[in-house]
Amino acid sequence: MSMISKKEQAKQKISQNIHLFKCVICNSPMTMDDHQLTCSNNHRFDLAKQGYLNLAPQAKKSNYSKELFQARQQLCQTGFYQELIDKLVEALPSPSIRILDAGTGEGSHLYQLAEKRKFQDHTVGVDLAKEGIQVAASGYAEPIWIVSDLANLPFQNNSFDVILNILSPSNYQSFLNVLTEDGLFVKVVPGANYLKELRDQLYEGTDKEEYTNQQVVTHFKKYFHLKDRIKIETSEHVSEENFKHLVQMTPLTANHSVEQLEYRSPVTLELEVLVGERM
Ligand SMILES: C[S@@+](CC[C@H](N)C(=O)[O-])C[C@H]1O[C@@H](n2cnc3c(N)ncnc32)[C@H](O)[C@@H]1O
Numbered sequence: 001m002s003m004i005s006k007k008e009q010a011k012q013k014i015s016q017n018i019h020l021f022k023c024v025i026c027n028s029p030m031t032m033d034d035h036q037l038t039c040s041n042n043h044r045f046d047l048a049k050q051g052y053l054n055l056a057p058q059a060k061k062s063n064y065s066k067e068l069f070q071a072r073q074q075l076c077q078t079g080f081y082q083e084l085i086d087k088l089v090e091a092l093p094s095p096s097i098r099i100l101d102a103g104t105g106e107g108s109h110l111y112q113l114a115e116k117r118k119f120q121d122h123t124v125g126v127d128l129a130k131e132g133i134q135v136a137a138s139g140y141a142e143p144i145w146i147v148s149d150l151a152n153l154p155f156q157n158n159s160f161d162v163i164l165n166i167l168s169p170s171n172y173q174s175f176l177n178v179l180t181e182d183g184l185f186v187k188v189v190p191g192a193n194y195l196k197e198l199r200d201q202l203y204e205g206t207d208k209e210e211y212t213n214q215q216v217v218t219h220f221k222k223y224f225h226l227k228d229r230i231k232i233e234t235s236e237h238v239s240e241e242n243f244k245h246l247v248q249m250t251p252l253t254a255n256h257s258v259e260q261l262e263y264r265s266p267v268t269l270e271l272e273v274l275v276g277e278r279m
C-alpha cells in the first residue's frame with residue numbers, strides 16, 4: 001500500500017497539470033489550494049477523499065449504479081477488451097503526451113492503456129456518472145479522474161494531444177476546443193456483430209436486429225478527417241457472472257432485465273476504431 005493517500009496523490013497529479021484546467025462556471029484559470037481547485041472568482045471544488053474531482057455537482061444521478069460499474073471493472077480486468085487496448089496503443093503517438101478519455105465509465109480502458117505505455121503520459125478520465133468515477137478512482141490511482149459533462153469540459157483550449165471516446169456519446173464541439181491543432185480524435189464504435197449473442201436475443205424480429213455504425217461514421221466525418229479505420233473482431237469466453245455484467249452495462253438492454261437473457265459464451269467483440277484528425 002502506498003503511504004500517501006489517494007487524495008494526496010490526486011492533488012499532486014492535478015497540481016502538475018493545473019494549467020490545463022479552467023473554471024466550469026466562469027472559465028477563469030484554476031489553482032490548487034489545500035485540497036480545493038479554486039478559480040480567481042473564488043469558485044471552489046473539493047477533492048473527494050477517494051481522489052477524484054466533481055466538476056459537475058449539479059448532475060442528475062446516472063442510470064448506472066455503482067455495482068454495475070464495479071461489475072464492468074471486474075469484467076475488464078479479466079482481459080475481455082485486451083485486443084482493443086492493444087490496437088489503441090498501436091494507434092497512438094509515442095508516449096509523453098496528454099490523453100483525455102471522454103466518457104471513461106469505470107476507467108479500465110484508460111488505465112490499461114496507460115499501464116501499457118508505462119505511465120509516461122498525462123492521462124485524464126471524465127464521465128458524467130459520479131458512480132463510474134468513484135469506481136475508477138477506487139480501482140486505479142494513476143489517471144486524474146473527474147466527474148464532468150462532455151458539454152462543459154473543465155479544460156483550456158488545445159489541452160490534449162489525444163481524445164479517446166470509447167462506446168460513449170460525443171460532443172464534437174467540445175472535443176475540437178480542447179484538442180491540440182495536430183491532435184488525434186480516437187472514437188471506438190460497435191461493429192455490426194458487437195455482442196451479437198445478446199443482440200440476437202433482444203432484438204429478434206425487430207428493426208434493431210441489424211446494427212450499422214454508418215450514421216455515426218457519417219457524423220464523425222463532418223467534424224474530423226477520418227485518417228484510419230481499424231477493425232477488431234474476436235470472440236471471448238465469459239463466465240455466467242461476467243455475462244450478466246456485460247448485459248447490465250450496455251445500453252442494448254435498457255428495457256430488459258438480465259434474467260430474460262440466456263447465458264451464451266463465447267461472445268463476439270466486433271468493434272471499430274475511428275482515428276480522426278482536424279480538417
Ligand atoms: C456505454 S458507457 C462506456 C464507458 C466506457 N468508455 C467503457 O467503454 O467501458 C457510456 C458512458 O458515457 C457516459 N456519458 C453519457 N453522457 C455523458 C456526458 N454528457 N458527459 C460525460 N459522460 C457521459 C456514461 O455515464 C457512461 O459511463
Ligand SMILES: [Zn+2]
Binds near residue numbers: 023024026028041
Ligand atoms: Zn470560476
